[in-house]
Amino acid sequence: MPPIKLIKQGNCTLEAIENPSPLAIDIKYSLGIGGGSNVILIETDRRVLVDTGFEYESRQGPGDLDRNEKHLIRALADCGYTPDDIDAVFITHWHLDHFGNLRVFPKAEPIASSSLVEEVGLEDFTGVDDGEEIAEKVKVMFTPGHTREHASLLLDSAIRVAVAGDVIVSLSYFDKGKLWKYNQDFYSIEEGLSSMKRLAESSDLIIPGHGLPFLTYLPEWIR
Ligand SMILES: [Zn+2]
Numbered sequence: 661m662p663p664i665k666l667i668k669q670g671n672c673t674l675e676a677i678e679n680p681s682p683l684a685i686d687i688k689y690s691l692g693i694g695g696g697s698n699v700i701l702i703e704t705d706r707r708v709l710v711d712t713g714f715e716y717e718s719r720q721g722p723g724d725l726d727r728n729e730k731h732l733i734r735a736l737a738d739c740g741y742t743p744d745d746i747d748a749v750f751i752t753h754w755h756l757d758h759f760g761n762l763r764v765f766p767k768a769e770p771i772a773s774s775s776l777v778e779e780v781g782l783e784d785f786t787g788v789d790d791g792e793e794i795a796e797k798v799k800v801m802f803t804p805g806h807t808r809e810h811a812s813l814l815l816d817s818a819i820r821v822a823v824a825g826d827v828i829v830s831l832s833y834f835d836k837g838k839l840w841k842y843n844q845d846f847y848s849i850e851e852g853l854s855s856m857k858r859l860a861e862s863s864d865l866i867i868p869g870h871g872l873p874f875l876t877y878l879p880e881w882i883r
Pocket residue numbers: 696697755757758826869870
């Protein structure tokens with residue numbers, strides 16, 4: 661089996677077939693669907709956590725920060741880890757639902773694409789380039805689209821796994837060839853589709869930014 665684990669499954673507030681509206685988000689929130697990102701652990705020569713999850717990103721009071729942190733620490737504990745066991749945290753893009761719990765990992769090396777590090781001014785971060793290896797068998801792929809500085813990871817083990825981040829926000833977005841484009845810093849549909857295609861061509865399994873992982877296939881819009 662590949663040395664990778666979904667530590668915490670983030671859910672997708674709106675799938676590609678749903679009409680995006682504030683009411684739809686309110687209904688999902690009231691059901692307890694808070695939209696935090698998937699949190700993934702890759703363990704080869706070191707332990708790399710990909711994204712940190714943060715649910716209900718519009719709610720950021722001290723109680724909400726605490727609740728999110730506890731939730732993540734408990735999810736790690738369920739898999740047998742403490743935050744101090746994590747060597748590095750890779751952030752796919754600078755949205756709170758993906759980096760919100762970063763302060764849980766003061767000892768880990770924070771890593772992101774060199775362009776993100778520069779754009780946001782992330783002084784403590786290690787900036788990495790397209791194709792760079794951040795752990796054994798784990799390579800960075802720049803995947804602009806959902807944001808300009810977005811990056812994904814490719815694990816080359818028994819099977820090839822793409823940890824996509826939000827350039828593939830969920831299975832339904834991949835299937836329909838759609839991008840989550842409701843963010844102010846949305847970058848490009850054309851580049852996003854090209855990034856999705858490259859991820860599909862490089863993987864046997866895709867772990868999207870939100871929702872369930874799925875075996876890679878070529879949907880109609882790629883074929
Ligand atoms: Zn997200």
